[in-house]
Amino acid sequence: PAFGLFIFTIARDPLRIIILIAGAFFWLVSLLLSSLIWFIAVKASDPQDERLQKGLLIFGVMFSVLLQEAFRFLYYKLLRKAIEGLVALSEDGCSPISIQQMAYVAGVGFGLMSGAFSMINLLADALGPGTVGIHGDSQLYFLTSAFMTMVLIFLHTFWGILFFHGCEHRRWWEIAAVVIMHLTVSGSSFCNPLYVGSLVPSYLLMAAAAAWAYVLSGGSAQNLRRFLLCKC
Amino acid sequence: MITFMNNSDSEEEPCNERTSLMSAESPPVPSYQDGVQASEAGEAQAHRKRRAGSSRGPNSIAGGEMSGSGVPVRESALENEEEELTLKYGAKHVIMLFVPVTLCMIVVVATIKSVRFYTEKNGQLIYTPFSEDTPSVGQRLLNSVLNTIVMISVIIVMTVFLVLLYKYRCYKFIHGWLILSSLMLLFLFTYIYLGEVLKTYNVAMDYPTLFIVIWNFGAVGMICIHWKGPLQLQQAYLIMISALMALVFIKYLPEWSAWVILGAISIYDLMAVLCPKGPLRMLVETAQERNEPIFPALIYSSAMMWTVGMAKPDTAARGPSQQTWDAAEDGREHLTSPSHAESQMSETRSPVPTRPVTSLEELEEEERGVKLGLGDFIFYSVLVGKAAATASGDWNTTLACFVAILIGLCLTLLLLAVFKKALPALPISITFGLIFYFSTDNLVRPFMDTLAFHQLYI
Numbered sequence A: 001p002a003f004g005l006f007i008f009t010i011a012r013d014p015l016r017i018i019i020l021i022a023g024a025f026f027w028l029v030s031l032l033l034s035s036l037i038w039f040i041a042v043k044a045s046d047p048q049d050e051r052l053q054k055g056l057l058i059f060g061v062m063f064s065v066l067l068q069e070a071f072r073f074l075y076y077k078l079l080r081k082a083i084e085g086l087v088a089l090s091e092d093g094c095s096p097i098s099i100q101q102m103a104y105v106a107g108v109g110f111g112l113m114s115g116a117f118s119m120i121n122l123l124a125d126a127l128g129p130g131t132v133g134i135h136g137d138s139q140l141y142f143l144t145s146a147f148m149t150m151v152l153i154f155l156h157t158f159w160g161i162l163f164f165h166g167c168e169h170r171r172w173w174e175i176a177a178v179v180i181m182h183l184t185v186s187g188s189s190f191c192n193p194l195y196v197g198s199l200v201p202s203y204l205l206m207a208a209a210a211a212w213a214y215v216l217s218g219g220s221a222q223n224l225r226r227f228l229l230c231k232c
Numbered sequence B: 001m002i003t004f005m006n007n008s009d010s011e012e013e014p015c016n017e018r019t020s021l022m023s024a025e026s027p028p029v030p031s032y033q034d035g036v037q038a039s040e041a042g043e044a045q046a047h048r049k050r051r052a053g054s055s056r057g058p059n060s061i062a063g064g065e066m067s068g069s070g071v072p073v074r075e076s077a078l079e080n081e082e083e084e085l086t087l088k089y090g091a092k093h094v095i096m097l098f099v100p101v102t103l104c105m106i107v108v109v110a111t112i113k114s115v116r117f118y119t120e121k122n123g124q125l126i127y128t129p130f131s132e133d134t135p136s137v138g139q140r141l142l143n144s145v146l147n148t149i150v151m152i153s154v155i156i157v158m159t160v161f162l163v164l165l166y167k168y169r170c171y172k173f174i175h176g177w178l179i180l181s182s183l184m185l186l187f188l189f190t191y192i193y194l195g196e197v198l199k200t201y202n203v204a205m206d207y208p209t210l211f212i213v214i215w216n217f218g219a220v221g222m223i224c225i226h227w228k229g230p231l232q233l234q235q236a237y238l239i240m241i242s243a244l245m246a247l248v249f250i251k252y253l254p255e256w257s258a259w260v261i262l263g264a265i266s267i268y269d270l271m272a273v274l275c276p277k278g279p280l281r282m283l284v285e286t287a288q289e290r291n292e293p294i295f296p297a298l299i300y301s302s303a304m305m306w307t308v309g310m311a312k313p314d315t316a317a318r319g320p321s322q323q324t325w326d327a328a329e330d331g332r333e334h335l336t337s338p339s340h341a342e343s344q345m346s347e348t349r350s351p352v353p354t355r356p357v358t359s360l361e362e363l364e365e366e367e368r369g370v371k372l373g374l375g376d377f378i379f380y381s382v383l384v385g386k387a388a389a390t391a392s393g394d395w396n397t398t399l400a401c402f403v404a405i406l407i408g409l410c411l412t413l414l415l416l417a418v419f420k421k422a423l424p425a426l427p428i429s430i431t432f433g434l435i436f437y438f439s440t441d442n443l444v445r446p447f448m449d450t451l452a453f454h455q456l457y458i
Helices: A002-010 A014-044 A050-089 A099-127 A141-168 A172-191 A195-216 A221-229 B013-020 B029-035 B041-056 B064-068 B070-075 B079-114 B137-167 B171-201 B207-226 B231-252 B255-274 B279-289 B313-333 B341-349 B360-367 B374-390 B395-419 B426-454
Strands: B060-062 B299-301 B371-373
Touching: A014 A050, A014 A099, A014 B079, A014 B395, A014 B426, A050 A099, A050 A141, A050 A172, A050 B426, A099 A141, A099 B395, A099 B426, A141 A172, A141 A195, A172 A195, B079 B171, B079 B231, B079 B371, B079 B374, B079 B395, B137 B171, B137 B255, B137 B279, B171 B207, B171 B231, B207 B231, B231 B374, B255 B279, B255 B374, B255 B426, B371 B374, B374 B395, B374 B426, B395 B426
Parallel strands: none
Antiparallel strands: B060 B371, B299 B371
């Protein structure tokens, strides 16, 4: 689905592609920094202590979430500057791309990159021979991973829109809400392999975020109904 | 590896575009061949290829749109408009470069992942005489540094040689050299590549069929690259040749040497293009003095030049004269391998006065293309290919390097828009790529692996 999004909405406009790749880059840098921190922490600690390792992992995950949001903010700042430049240089005084579109593309960029990093090794291994969950792990590993990744990509997209909107209108609570949502989703993944605990809340949150973003982007119930029922 | 915008010929769009690109290393393949006693025939061949590849190394991005800024000047003579158009079309051109670079990388990565041949170590080229099979780390490091020094000095010698040839107008020599090298690339390497791919997939093919296929491929390639041909086909051939060259590099360069060489080449590129006495810069300036397009050799052009033979009378008048230049350039073009499309494009288009200049915007749009040296393609692909081949983090590392290189390319084009002169395309991208490769491999991989193991998501 994420690739479908990409093809249909982004691939047309070169500017959007650039923003997408830049978004992916920012996510990558945030991942880099957070894994650096985790790595240092692990090296500095006792490798034999299971609980400590688990704790460090949790810490790493939370820290990474915070860093991701921080980088999203940085990216927002960068895009603001870029938009001013574009407006100044465009012929008719208005930017070729609006901040909402940028928010959407940035979100997709983040999401794609995070999804790719989560899934791609899994996919590569899935091509080879093997049985899922042979050591007593869940047999649904691949399926749930796929669903989780998809929900995360969508969530990143929506968070992008919400986050940028919050920054635009200086509504700090929106930004805080995004951060908290992200932390919740990551935290819920700690319940794995108790998949009910992680997938269900994530999907619920995604639906909520989707509705919120839709409303923010100017949609409404009537629009939706008109779109779904009557394309004639 | 120079992004170059020639503002001196503001009237001449084609001229500007053509002059933008510079291929730094001259692949003195034939001459070197004569002087070198190749220990193994295969290695000699590969060696030549490598020279060719390395000569393509310092390639540059030509800011077509930069030169395109000359066009608005014609009309409105407003600096602002120039900038506007530049940036407005900037995104489009960045994408026009993204696509071929991505394609090349995809081809290389796909081949590396599937065909075993390119990851086996079957010996080294003459250019890297020191082996890396030494027991101690220090020795290995030393050897790789020595290898790099050897290679870079060869490249420098070749480039200076090329500049001298160009200065003294030995066009025929260069022409022959280029044809020879592209011949070898198109036929021999394709043969090897095809053989390996068929072996991997266990597909049987008889020799006559193989011969016909390769003959067709090579002949069409030669015609497309050195003469006229559809733009897309030309671009496709250039991409394929870059990929082949990159694969050869990946196979025959020992590991640590490859990384050190990548780093050293970007530094060399930076210096060769920006220092006043750098060979590439001298080449660019000489070409500018003579008002000729600089070596179109080994340049990937993303757009065609329609301007020749178009509305403006002086343009049309210069059309024929440019054609003669094109013929001369053709020789220069084939520096090592795939020469670039642009001169050929102008040749193709100039006799075709068909393209009516309907509007100025259209004119500008057609004229603006971006050029990137093929050596850039090759080295980007080498980096990504090496990441795919040797990183234990597999796809994550490859993906990270890919994104890093694309971002580097973006930044370089942005700088091109700002500075409006020839810029090296390698340094920024390769630096990003190297940083990301090493950090992803060592830092991110354990993190992601642990996360995936516990199925945690960040």
